[in-house]
Amino acid sequence: MEILKKRNDLVEAKWWEPADKEKLLCTLCPRYCKIGKGQPGFCFIRQNIDGKLYTLGYARPTGFAVDPIEKKPLNHFLPGTTVLSFGTAGCNLGCKFCQNWTMSKAKLDELNSLKASPEDVVALAKKYGTPSIAYTYNDPTIFGEYVIDISKIAREAGIRSVMVTAGYIDKQARKDVYKYIDAANVDLKGFTENFYWKNTYSHLNDVLDTLVWLKNETDVWIEITTLLIPGENDNIEEIKEEVDWILNNLGDSVPLHFTAFHPDFKMRDKPPTPAQTLTSARTVAMEMGIKYCYVGNVHNVEGQTTFCPGCGSVLIKRDWHTVISDKLKDGKCRNCGIKIDGVFS
Numbered sequence: 001m002e003i004l005k006k007r008n009d010l011v012e013a014k015w016w017e018p019a020d021k022e023k024l025l026c027t028l029c030p031r032y033c034k035i036g037k038g039q040p041g042f043c044f045i046r047q048n049i050d051g052k053l054y055t056l057g058y059a060r061p062t063g064f065a066v067d068p069i070e071k072k073p074l075n076h077f078l079p080g081t082t083v084l085s086f087g088t089a090g091c092n093l094g095c096k097f098c099q100n101w102t103m104s105k106a107k108l109d110e111l112n113s114l115k116a117s118p119e120d121v122v123a124l125a126k127k128y129g130t131p132s133i134a135y136t137y138n139d140p141t142i143f144g145e146y147v148i149d150i151s152k153i154a155r156e157a158g159i160r161s162v163m164v165t166a167g168y169i170d171k172q173a174r175k176d177v178y179k180y181i182d183a184a185n186v187d188l189k190g191f192t193e194n195f196y197w198k199n200t201y202s203h204l205n206d207v208l209d210t211l212v213w214l215k216n217e218t219d220v221w222i223e224i225t226t227l228l229i230p231g232e233n234d235n236i237e238e239i240k241e242e243v244d245w246i247l248n249n250l251g252d253s254v255p256l257h258f259t260a261f262h263p264d265f266k267m268r269d270k271p272p273t274p275a276q277t278l279t280s281a282r283t284v285a286m287e288m289g290i291k292y293c294y295v296g297n298v299h300n301v302e303g304q305t306t307f308c309p310g311c312g313s314v315l316i317k318r319d320w321h322t323v324i325s326d327k328l329k330d331g332k333c334r335n336c337g338i339k340i341d342g343v344f345s
Helices: 118-128 140-156 173-177 193-200 204-217 236-249 275-288
Strands: 010-012 016-018 024-026 046-049 052-055 063-068 082-087 132-135 160-165 183-187 221-228 256-260 293-296 314-319 322-326
Touching (some): 024 052, 052 140, 082 118, 118 132, 118 140, 132 140, 140 160, 140 173, 183 204, 193 204, 221 236, 236 256, 236 275, 256 275, 275 293
Parallel strands (some): 132 160, 160 183, 183 221, 221 256, 256 293
Antiparallel strands (some): 016 024, 046 052, 063 082, 314 322
16 A cells, blocks of 8 residues: 655645646545645645645544444444444535534534544454444545555454445545445435535536446445435435436345434424335335335334345344344345345354
């Protein structure tokens, strides 16, 4: 792995090139910010300092937590285990409905960031006995250099790595960032370009391209989450279009999560997602052929339970983020013996 150049305690970014008028072009994500001297990019934490691009988030997490893996949400990746979760300040999307906006919309100097080397993060996972590390809270794409270094050391230590991401990343950069990643939950935030641009300041097709790449060209286990926002992306026809695209491009075995919105950040005027909206979306997805579909951010045992797609038996029963029972045996249904899609050991 290339040794990143340091300027005092800063780390030079990997993905950039000189641009016009003494600006730098950041090539980490499809936003392709042109950054003037002394200025940060859209994400706040990639900054032009004296004609070089630095990643201010490297080794500067905003805090750690030990979570259930189901909180990411990942229901088919080491279910019932814990994961060491952390993020940094900043984000490369501008979601008006962000549920973690106090971090994602913050600059590094506005938060009491910690200092933690990649070795420190892996040591912390060992200390708390978590079999995996999640890069989450804000979008880990923007601290890709840190992700690479942690995930490489983690893999050598037998610890898995999980990306919780919007999937908004450059085609070349993603090959580096995902090299040692084992699983990803990708937020498919809606299924129209209008929704993406109006509410996230990003583009739908770039996310769809990342999903296809992850599925077809990597060994990363993927699950998809769509936060359903009343009046914005909860139209049943839009949901059908999303499901149809998933079936045709990713197949029927990628778990799909429909989760409930609560009023936050710049969408405090919207009501919370009705439980029936989630239930209807799940029913439609499963009727269309999705094998594993879940609801989230609500108490709904049936909607959070994994059923065997072969015989219909209850396999993993959940309530919120808690596994109540797990009847899988070697990743297979105990009743009919069918192999369940996922990573279970």
